[in-house]
Amino acid sequence: MVPAAALHPEQAYIAITVAALGLVATWLAFLVWGWRTGQFKDFERGKYRVFEDELPPARDTESES
Incomplete structure (x- = not known):
């Protein structure tokens, strides 16, 4: 008997x-x-773009207090 899915x-x-x-x-x-x-x-x-990424600006913790 042959399966139906064959x-x-x-x-x-x-x-x-x-x-x-x-x-x-x-x-x-x-x-x-x-x-x-x-x-x-x-x-x-694209392979040089990793060296050109800018870091986000640093937060100034002294003026926030």
């Missing part, structure tokens, strides 16, 4: 193809989004 090989190929096309479409959507928002323009700057 797929025939043709159905499995269709399911795998649909899943692969979905992944490709998702990847392509993220690629287009990144391109349109400028994520690829200056990707070298």
Whole structure:
């Protein structure tokens, strides 16, 4: 007796193809989004940004008392 959830090989190929096309479409959507928002323009700057962050201003505890 074959379980009801078992797929025939043709159905499995269709399911795998649909899943692969979905992944490709998702990847392509993220690629287009990144391109349109400028994520690829200056990707070298990110590694130097950690050195440029400014610290928040220090609180003056003497004047608050």
